[in-house]
Amino acid sequence: MRFEKPVPITEIARLISAEIIGEKEGVASGINEIHMVEEGDLVFVDHPKYYKACIESPATYIIINQKTEFPPHKALLLVSEPFEAYLKIVQHYRPFEPSFKQKSDTAIIGENTIIMPGAFVGNHVSIGANCTIYPNVVIMDHCVIGNNVIIQGGTVIGSDAFYYNKKTNRDVHYKKMQSCGRVVIEDFVEIGANCTIDRGVTGDTVIGAGTKMDNLVHIGHDTKIGKNCLFAAQVGVAGATTIEDEVILWGQVGVSKTLIIGKGAEVYAQSGVPFSVEGGKKYFGSPVEDAVVKKKEFIWIKRIPELWDKVMKGTDRK
Amino acid sequence: MRFEKPVPITEIARLISAEIIGEKEGVASGINEIHMVEEGDLVFVDHPKYYKACIESPATYIIINQKTEFPPHKALLLVSEPFEAYLKIVQHYRPFEPSFKQKSDTAIIGENTIIMPGAFVGNHVSIGANCTIYPNVVIMDHCVIGNNVIIQGGTVIGSDAFYYNKKTNRDVHYKKMQSCGRVVIEDFVEIGANCTIDRGVTGDTVIGAGTKMDNLVHIGHDTKIGKNCLFAAQVGVAGATTIEDEVILWGQVGVSKTLIIGKGAEVYAQSGVPFSVEGGKKYFGSPVEDAVVKKKEFIWIKRIPELWDKVMKGTDRK
Amino acid sequence: MRFEKPVPITEIARLISAEIIGEKEGVASGINEIHMVEEGDLVFVDHPKYYKACIESPATYIIINQKTEFPPHKALLLVSEPFEAYLKIVQHYRPFEPSFKQKSDTAIIGENTIIMPGAFVGNHVSIGANCTIYPNVVIMDHCVIGNNVIIQGGTVIGSDAFYYNKKTNRDVHYKKMQSCGRVVIEDFVEIGANCTIDRGVTGDTVIGAGTKMDNLVHIGHDTKIGKNCLFAAQVGVAGATTIEDEVILWGQVGVSKTLIIGKGAEVYAQSGVPFSVEGGKKYFGSPVEDAVVKKKEFIWIKRIPELWDKVMKGTDRK
Numbered sequence: 001m002r003f004e005k006p007v008p009i010t011e012i013a014r015l016i017s018a019e020i021i022g023e024k025e026g027v028a029s030g031i032n033e034i035h036m037v038e039e040g041d042l043v044f045v046d047h048p049k050y051y052k053a054c055i056e057s058p059a060t061y062i063i064i065n066q067k068t069e070f071p072p073h074k075a076l077l078l079v080s081e082p083f084e085a086y087l088k089i090v091q092h093y094r095p096f097e098p099s100f101k102q103k104s105d106t107a108i109i110g111e112n113t114i115i116m117p118g119a120f121v122g123n124h125v126s127i128g129a130n131c132t133i134y135p136n137v138v139i140m141d142h143c144v145i146g147n148n149v150i151i152q153g154g155t156v157i158g159s160d161a162f163y164y165n166k167k168t169n170r171d172v173h174y175k176k177m178q179s180c181g182r183v184v185i186e187d188f189v190e191i192g193a194n195c196t197i198d199r200g201v202t203g204d205t206v207i208g209a210g211t212k213m214d215n216l217v218h219i220g221h222d223t224k225i226g227k228n229c230l231f232a233a234q235v236g237v238a239g240a241t242t243i244e245d246e247v248i249l250w251g252q253v254g255v256s257k258t259l260i261i262g263k264g265a266e267v268y269a270q271s272g273v274p275f276s277v278e279g280g281k282k283y284f285g286s287p288v289e290d291a292v293v294k295k296k297e298f299i300w301i302k303r304i305p306e307l308w309d310k311v312m313k314g315t316d317r318k
Numbered sequence: 319m320r321f322e323k324p325v326p327i328t329e330i331a332r333l334i335s336a337e338i339i340g341e342k343e344g345v346a347s348g349i350n351e352i353h354m355v356e357e358g359d360l361v362f363v364d365h366p367k368y369y370k371a372c373i374e375s376p377a378t379y380i381i382i383n384q385k386t387e388f389p390p391h392k393a394l395l396l397v398s399e400p401f402e403a404y405l406k407i408v409q410h411y412r413p414f415e416p417s418f419k420q421k422s423d424t425a426i427i428g429e430n431t432i433i434m435p436g437a438f439v440g441n442h443v444s445i446g447a448n449c450t451i452y453p454n455v456v457i458m459d460h461c462v463i464g465n466n467v468i469i470q471g472g473t474v475i476g477s478d479a480f481y482y483n484k485k486t487n488r489d490v491h492y493k494k495m496q497s498c499g500r501v502v503i504e505d506f507v508e509i510g511a512n513c514t515i516d517r518g519v520t521g522d523t524v525i526g527a528g529t530k531m532d533n534l535v536h537i538g539h540d541t542k543i544g545k546n547c548l549f550a551a552q553v554g555v556a557g558a559t560t561i562e563d564e565v566i567l568w569g570q571v572g573v574s575k576t577l578i579i580g581k582g583a584e585v586y587a588q589s590g591v592p593f594s595v596e597g598g599k600k601y602f603g604s605p606v607e608d609a610v611v612k613k614k615e616f617i618w619i620k621r622i623p624e625l626w627d628k629v630m631k632g633t634d635r636k
Numbered sequence: 637m638r639f640e641k642p643v644p645i646t647e648i649a650r651l652i653s654a655e656i657i658g659e660k661e662g663v664a665s666g667i668n669e670i671h672m673v674e675e676g677d678l679v680f681v682d683h684p685k686y687y688k689a690c691i692e693s694p695a696t697y698i699i700i701n702q703k704t705e706f707p708p709h710k711a712l713l714l715v716s717e718p719f720e721a722y723l724k725i726v727q728h729y730r731p732f733e734p735s736f737k738q739k740s741d742t743a744i745i746g747e748n749t750i751i752m753p754g755a756f757v758g759n760h761v762s763i764g765a766n767c768t769i770y771p772n773v774v775i776m777d778h779c780v781i782g783n784n785v786i787i788q789g790g791t792v793i794g795s796d797a798f799y800y801n802k803k804t805n806r807d808v809h810y811k812k813m814q815s816c817g818r819v820v821i822e823d824f825v826e827i828g829a830n831c832t833i834d835r836g837v838t839g840d841t842v843i844g845a846g847t848k849m850d851n852l853v854h855i856g857h858d859t860k861i862g863k864n865c866l867f868a869a870q871v872g873v874a875g876a877t878t879i880e881d882e883v884i885l886w887g888q889v890g891v892s893k894t895l896i897i898g899k900g901a902e903v904y905a906q907s908g909v910p911f912s913v914e915g916g917k918k919y920f921g922s923p924v925e926d927a928v929v930k931k932k933e934f935i936w937i938k939r940i941p942e943l944w945d946k947v948m949k950g951t952d953r954k
Contacts (some may be wrong), residue, residue: 030607048346098432099453114734118756120436120453120471128855134795135735135756135774136436138453138471138511150812153756153774153792154830156471157736159452159511162532162550173528173546173564176468190812193774193795193832194472194852196511196533196551210809215832215854216512216872218533218551228809232798233854234872234890235834236534236552236569246809249870252890252908254552254570254588270890270922271907272570286588300622304936305941307622310629311946342866415752417771438754438771438789455752456771456789456829474789477770479831480850482870491846491864491882494786494826514792514851514869534830535915536869554852554870554887572870572888572906590888591904604906618940625940628947 001180001202002030003093009061012042013077015092016085021067022075028061031089031180035240036203036222042089044082083165087178093179097123097141110147122158128187140199143183152193152215159182161201161221161239179202181222186210192217192233209246220257232269244279254286319498319520320348321411327379330360331395333410334403339385340393346379349407349498354521354540361546362400380458401483401493408498415441415459428465441475446505458517461501470511470533476501479519479539479557495519499540504528510535510551526563538575550587561599572604637816637838638666639729642772645697648678649713651728652721657703658711664697667725667816671876672839672858678725680718719801719811726816733759733777746783758794764823776835779819788829788851794819797837797857797875813837817858822846828853828869844881854891880915890922 006027014019029040034054037043043059054062055070063082069075079085094117096139099122107121110129117119118136125139128147133139137151140158149239151157161181164174181200185207191197192215199205200222207219208227217231220239227245231237235249238257247261250269255261262279272286284291324345331338338430347358348405352372355361361377363369373388380388388394397403411503417440426437428447433439436454443457446465451457455469458476469475479499484494499518503525509515510533517523518540525537526545535549538557545563549555553567561567565579568587573579580597590604602609640934642663649656665676670690673679679695681687690698691706696708699713699721706712735758743757746765751757754772761775764783769775772789776794787793797817800810817836821843827833828851834856835841843855844863853867856875865883867873871885875894879885883897886905891897898915908922920927 032471040390043337043716096450098450099434102435102453116735116756117738118436118454118774120434122453132732132734134776135758136454136472136754136772136790136792138436140452140471150796152832153776154472154512154772154790154832156454156511156533159470159533162510162530164548172506174530174548187873188808192798193792193834194512194534194790194830197709198472198511198533212798212800212810214856215792215795215834215848216534216852217829220532220551225413230800230810232874233856234552234870238550238569251874251892252570252888256569256587269892269910270906274587296587297619297622300626301619301933301937303626304622304933304940307626307629308936308939308943311943311950314629314632368770385863395671416768420753420771436754436772438752440771454772454790456754458770458789472772472790472830474772474829474851477788477851478786480828480848482848482866492825492848492866494848512830512852514788514790514827516851534852538850552870556868556887557721570888573907588906592905615937615940619937621944622940625944627756632947632950636822 001032001094003028006040007093009073009075009077012061012089016063016076016077016079016088018063018079018085020075020077021074022070023060024075026060026075030202031093032059032202033088034059036200040075044086046082070235083175083177090180094142099123099141104141117152134193140183143185143199145185146187146189146209148188150190152191152195154194155191156196157185157191158199159196161198163201163221163239179221181205183207186227189213195219198239214251226263244268248277319350319408319412321346324358325411327393327395330379330407334381334395334397335393335405336381336397336403338393338395340388341378341391342393344378344393349404349411350377350520352377360395362374362404362597364400394587401495403494408496412460412498418461419440422459434471452511458501461503463503464505464507464527466506467503468508470509470513472512473509474514475503475509476517477514479516481519481539497539499523501525504545505564507531513537516557532569544581563596637668637726637731639664642676643729645711645713648697648725652699652713652715652724654699654713654715654721656711656713658706659696659709660711662696662711665839667722667729668695668838669781670695672836673712678713680722682718702882723814726814730778730816735759735777770829776819778795779821779835781821782823782825782845784824786826788827788831790830791827791831793821793827794835795832797834799837799857799875815842815857819843823862825849831855834875850887862899883915 030089031042037059041059042061045054045062063077103121104123107125113131115133116135120138122141127145131149134153138156143158160179163177183205186209188210190212197219198221206224210228213231214233218236222240230248232251234252236256240258242260244263246264248266252270255273260276266282268284282291284294349360355377359377360379362381363372381395421439422441425443430536431605433451434453438456440459449467456474463478478497481495501523504527506528513535515537516539524542528546532551533548534552536554540558548566550569551560552570555573558576560578562581564582566584567614570588573591578594582601586602600609602612667678673695677695678697680699681690698936699718739757740759743761749767751769751878752771756774758777767785770789774792775828779794796815799813819841822845824846826848831853834857835856842860846864849867850869854872858876866884868887870888873891876894880899882900884902888906891909896912902918904920918927
């Protein structure tokens with residue numbers, strides 16, 4: 001998440017009751033997770049395992065729960081609970097703004113775009129030109145939709161990430177990781193009916209130009225879908241995954257989180273993709289394998305009874 | 319289903335044109351299916367196979383299609399079609415009340431709860447404090463939602479049970495079992511976008527406190543979900559199943575009806591659970607097995623060609 | 637698609653800048669894909685592989701990109717891009733009419749039918765008597781719904797077909813095949829919550845009388861579902877498939893396109909049907925097999941380790 005305008009680091013420190021160690025004069029441009037940060041950003045870390053990665057990341061300001069060495073041009077913001085500090089910052093700089101009307105006053109809608117009845121357009125949404133938003137679509141705050149986009153009825157764009165921190169204290173078992181990211185839908189994308197596309201936690205979920213999705217498709221938070229992909233009905237893609245251009249996923253395929261599907265890969269119906277796969281190939285099975293290999297396996301399985309008979313005869317003869 | 323106030327059994331008998339055999343003076347507190355009944359309830363049975371179970375259940379009044387022995391403190395309500403009698407009672411004491419406005423006058427909504435545009439709140443719905451109900455959510459009649467609950471856009475709470483009686487007469491193939499139960503969602507539950515949670519047929523579908531569900535999840539009628547469960551996107555759980563506390567179901571898992579998943583079980587993505595499974599273990603496959611056993615099976619399958627070669631060589635040598 | 641009234645073929649030719657070869661005096665009754673055409677219809681074809689089938693089909697007028705022999709009572713409409721000509725005809729004779737109110741003035745709604753808040757009823761929709769349309773249902777233009785139909789909340793009827801022409805030119809990768817067909821839902825059908833039923837491309841998607849569907853079910857374009865079928869939650873059926881009467885599909889079953897499932901077939905949960913299957917049998921697996929055969933296969937797989945041991949012992953002995 002990028003702040004609307006840069007925020008003095010002293011203001012952030014005051015908000016989260018942090019001690020600043022290092023550079024106190026700067027301004028922060030945003031707050032992001034480790035894999036999304038840029039120079040000028042805040043990042044947060046509470047586990048020593050990730051200290052080094054965060055301190056060496058492009059982030060300038062590290063919200064951390066222990067004093068640690070760091071480069072001269074950066075600063076630590078020392079707090080006891082970095083995750084809580086993150087939530088405070090999000091709630092302060094991107095507060096939830098409940099809408100009480102269907103189309104928010106802060107939404108920008110392009111020429112020739114049709115928004116049909118019952119569709120909800122949240123705060124700070126931007127929709128390009130020549131789009132058709134069918135009835136009862138929901139587009140939540142801060143989402144960005146390009147030109148010539150079609151979204152069929154009942155689809156929800158920008159629902160919260162399904163992302164929780166497991167807590168071991170009595171009161172709360174799972175603590176919600178507040179989403180402050182966006183969904184960005186590029187030009188000429190078409191999305192079917194009753195789909196759900198979650199916003200990024202701090203970054204963007206992106207649907208690349210020209211990609212087409214059928215109905216009841218789910219796309220998780222921070223996932224990047226390339227250009228000109230085809231996803232058939234009831235496909236589900238988990239969070240923080242990258243699907244390159246021209247990938248085809250047939251009906252009811254499931255794709256796990258934080259993996260990469262290479263350009264032009266094609267995954268047959270009902271397959272499950274639990275790890276990264278190379279582009280340009282066809283896959284089948286749950287877990288997926290090369291489709292040709294998988295089909296041979298089906299034939300081998302059918303030969304077990306024959307194999308059994310051969311072995312039994314061999315045994316008899318002895 | 320519990321009646322709003324106890325109903326004289328003679329009034330019920332008149333409504334369904336039943337002959338009362340036994341205790342005529344009492345009042346009925348509600349009507350329920352055999353596994354849900356309490357003392358004072360009506361129950362109904364049309365198959366001799368279930369006569370004994372119904373008569374010996376806690377129910378006080380048995381709607382039945384044949385005279386049968388029964389304990390002294392109970393009563394039979396003799397009718398030719400007990401199922402039709404059940405429907406008549408439900409239609410009379412919990413009639414469908416169509417709503418013509420988005421928020422019914424009989425709904426009770428707690429403090430600081432936000433109901434966003436396009437959300438529908440039916441008759442006699444109760445929603446606690448500090449909830450966020452996102453746009454275009456549907457909460458049907460009589461459902462009960464606790465405090466600090468979040469429901470993302472487009473989700474439907476309290477749709478009818480998918481429950482039909484097969485009829486052999488000409489006109490009707492499947493006769494709808496009219497739902498008169500509820501959905502009860504406890505505190506700190508979060509439900510994703512475009513989910514569907516069916517009401518109980520006569521009892522409650524329950525989502526336990528602290529449970530979190532991702533998008534496009536389906537929960538069937540009368541199913542009881544424990545506390546602090548995690549269900550990933552596109553999970554489907556059929557009717558009258560019990561899922562104990564802290565169960566994790568990953569994406570696209572399917573769970574069949576009337577079974578039990580033990581506390582803390584974890585089921586990997588795309589698995590199918592057709593029978594009860596013990597808690598505290600990890601499962602995989604369709605049908606599911608212990609995940610370690612299942613993974614070994616994949617390795618064994620890959621060894622069939624090698625096995626074939628060995629057997630063929632052995633055969634050659636002879 | 638049938639035109640509202642027959643259109644002189646000269647008018648069509650002018651619209652798409654076609655040269656008419658053959659009969660110039662007639663009127664066209666509609667435009668359809670090859671498998672749907674009737675006498676008097678237009679059909680379009682751009683690949684020589686399909687020329688013969690189109691010219692010999694019942695269609696009277698063939699929009700084609702090359703002069704070809706044809707019977708005397710027919711006519712060719714010669715254009716360079718038949719697919720573009722099809723789109724022009726659809727856009728002209730069945731233009732997209734955006735609705736700006738929830739219930740269109742051109743919708744016809746039968747007696748005792750209840751349309752609940754937030755439901756959208758598009759242009760030229762027809763709904764029969766005694767139906768219940770729950771909140772936030774979307775019924776798009778031209779759909780036809782019979783009597784005594786129940787549609788639970790959030791379901792979308794008449795979303796566009798997921799059907800694209802792959803283009804090899806720079807600008808467009810996938811070109812949308814504009815849907816001009818309908819969804820026809822017969823009497824006593826019940827459809828669950830958050831389902832999606834796509835309209836036909838040029839013809840009808842049909843849900844046969846008495847069929848019941850649970851929640852989150854997807855039905856593709858031009859698919860014909862028979863009478864008294866039962867589809868459990870999260871079933872997906874692709875386009876142009878035929879499912880005969882009394883078929884039962886359990887939860888999360890996927891059915892591929894352009895195939896036939898015979899009368900009374902039953903497909904167990906999570907199965908995948910990639911080819912036509914005979915009626916009257918039970919199926920399981922992905923891809924499906926006879927359920928008994930499939931279950932035996934599971935047992936055979938479990939015997940591989942035993943088989944391995946036997947072979948290893950045999951090898952040792954030699």
